[in-house]
Amino acid sequence: xxxxxxxxxxxxxxxxxxxxxxxxxxxxxxxxxxxxxxxxxxxxxxxxxxxxxxxxxxxxxxxxxxxxxxxxxxxxxxxxxxxxxxxxxxxxxxxxxxxxxxxxxxxxxxxxxxxxxxxxxxxxxxxxxxxxxxxxxxxxxxxxxxxxxxxxxxxxxxxxxxxxxxxxxxxxxxxxxxxxxxxxxxxxxxxxxxxxxxxxxxxxxxxxxxxxxxxxxxxxxxxxxxxxxxxxxxxxxxxxxxxxxxxxxxxxxxxxxxxxxxxxxxxxxxxxxxxxxxxxxxxxxxxxxxxxxxxxxxxxxxxxxxxxxxxxxxxxxxxx
Numbered sequence: 001x002x003x004x005x006x007x008x009x010x011x012x013x014x015x016x017x018x019x020x021x022x023x024x025x026x027x028x029x030x031x032x033x034x035x036x037x038x039x040x041x042x043x044x045x046x047x048x049x050x051x052x053x054x055x056x057x058x059x060x061x062x063x064x065x066x067x068x069x070x071x072x073x074x075x076x077x078x079x080x081x082x083x084x085x086x087x088x089x090x091x092x093x094x095x096x097x098x099x100x101x102x103x104x105x106x107x108x109x110x111x112x113x114x115x116x117x118x119x120x121x122x123x124x125x126x127x128x129x130x131x132x133x134x135x136x137x138x139x140x141x142x143x144x145x146x147x148x149x150x151x152x153x154x155x156x157x158x159x160x161x162x163x164x165x166x167x168x169x170x171x172x173x174x175x176x177x178x179x180x181x182x183x184x185x186x187x188x189x190x191x192x193x194x195x196x197x198x199x200x201x202x203x204x205x206x207x208x209x210x211x212x213x214x215x216x217x218x219x220x221x222x223x224x225x226x227x228x229x230x231x232x233x234x235x236x237x238x239x240x241x242x243x244x245x246x247x248x249x250x251x252x253x254x255x256x257x258x259x260x261x262x263x264x265x266x267x268x269x270x271x272x273x274x275x276x277x278x279x280x281x282x283x284x285x286x287x288x289x290x291x292x293x294x295x296x297x298x299x300x301x302x303x304x305x306x307x308x309x310x311x312x313x314x315x316x317x318x319x320x
Contacts, residue, residue, distance in 0.1 A: 003067050003104030004298040009049050012302035017295060020067075022106050027080040029108045030115060032092060035124035035319040037102040038071040039298075039305040040132045040160060041241075046100070047302065051243075057098075069102030070095050072109065073118060073128035074319070083111040091118040093127040094273055095135075103298060105318060116273035119280035122287075127280075129287035129313035131268070133164035134276040139266035140238045141169055144214045148174030151212045153205060153230070156219030157194060158185035160313045161240055163288040165216055166194050171284035178212070180205050180222075185311060192288065206230040214238065219308075224249055231259055239263040288312030 001022045006014045025031040046068060049055055058064050073093040076086050086092065094115035101107040109115050118127045146152060152169045156162040157179030169175045170193035179189035183199040190197050198205050206226035215227045216238040224246070227237050237253075239246055242263040250261030279285035290311035293301040295318055305314045 001105040002295060004069070004295060005066050006047055006063060006068070007066055008062055009047065009055075012044075012047070012299040012306075014047065015299045015302065017298070020104070023101070023108045025078055025080040025083075025108045027082045028111055029080045030076055030083060030086050030092070030111045031078040032072055032074040032107050032109055033077045033319065034069075034072055034102055034105055034107055035074040035317075036072075036128035037069045037316045037318065038129050038132070038160075039301045039314045039316065040070055041305070042070055042098070042132075043068045043100070043103075044302050044306040065098075065100050067104050068100045069104065069107065069316070070097065070100055071128050071130075071132050072096060072102040072107055073124040073130075074107075077106065079111065085111055086115070091124075092116065093118045093124075093130055093277075095131040095268065103295065103316060113268050113270050113272065116277055119277045121283075122280055124319075125289060125292065125315050125317060126287055128315055129160060129289070130276050130280065130285075131273060133160040133287065133313070134168070134285065135268050135272050136161045136240060136266040137165040137168045138272055138275070139269075140216060140240055140262065141165065141173060143262050144216075144236045144238060146173040146175050146214060149176060150214065151176045151178070151210070152214045152216065153178045153180065153212045154194075155180045155200075155205070155215065155217045155222040155227075157181045157189045157197070158288075158311050159218055160288075160310070161218040163189075163192055163312050164285065165218060167192050167285045168279070169216075170194070172279060175214075178205070178210075188288070188311070192286075211235075216240065220246070224253075228253065228259060234258040235260075237261045240266075289315050291315070292317055294318075
């Protein structure tokens with residue numbers, strides 16, 4: 001099978017297309033013929049690697065995992081001996097997790113909470129980006145315990161996690177949503193459910209005279225002092241992409257003020273993908289695709305995904 005391989009850490013051009021053996025599913029796994037995958041933050045961070053801690057996980061001098069690709073949508077080719085939830089021919093979506101492997105024509109995925117049947121109303125290309133951004137949005141928004149009508153500001157509203165968060169906050173939790181993005185993406189953010197949209201290049205959200213129950217920063221650029229200024233007393237600040245300094249600052253703020261700062265890693269819980277499928281089939285959630293790439297264009301997809309200017313999701317199309 002064809003796969004995008006990297007045998008050394010570095011920029012996107014370390015990726016090469018090679019022929020490799022087709023994998024065989026373990027007893028608890030499903031072999032999926034990949035129709036579409038994505039390039040999300042863990043993919044390019046493992047390739048760089050950034051942060052340095054990734055070297056401790058994936059090899060100090062060269063990567064142990066040589067095929068990236070976390071998200072997948074495709075058709076079940078075969079199932080392991082102990083798998084009963086899925087059968088050959090099922091259309092599925094989900095995540096291979098940090099085993100990766102979806103940037104290939106076939107990938108083995110654990111047949112547990114990370115795999116679900118594809119929403120009937122979405123194409124493979126639309127279903128592939130559901131899991132990473134959707135699970136991340138659910139993980140953080142749930143911790144804010146959002147009530148209908150509460151004011152939620154989402155910073156980085158036009159990215160993968162941002163577009164999922166706008167839709168889920170508005171259409172699942174019933175919040176009044178303000179999205180912060182560049183001027184070019186204001187109409188997009190409004191079209192997916194935001195009640196208000198702010199162009200960060202022209203307006204400072206913290207000086208607009210509004211306060212919010214929850215501020216969710218999906219990209220790490222909202223600014224601690226600005227965000228705390230724009231939160232109601234006892235408000236919640238969600239840091240999706242927080243470095244060590246921001247996480248430590250969050251611990252201090254949570255301990256010394258009424259504001260609660262939440263950061264950490266989003267993990268898939270039982271039922272998360274089923275809920276995302278239900279939201280998609282109800283018309284409440286549809287992943288935004290910024291650009292599509294072939295497997296042969298994988299280096300371009302990585303460059304776009306880590307550019308800081310990505311709109312929605314970078315989708316890699318392997319089969320039609």
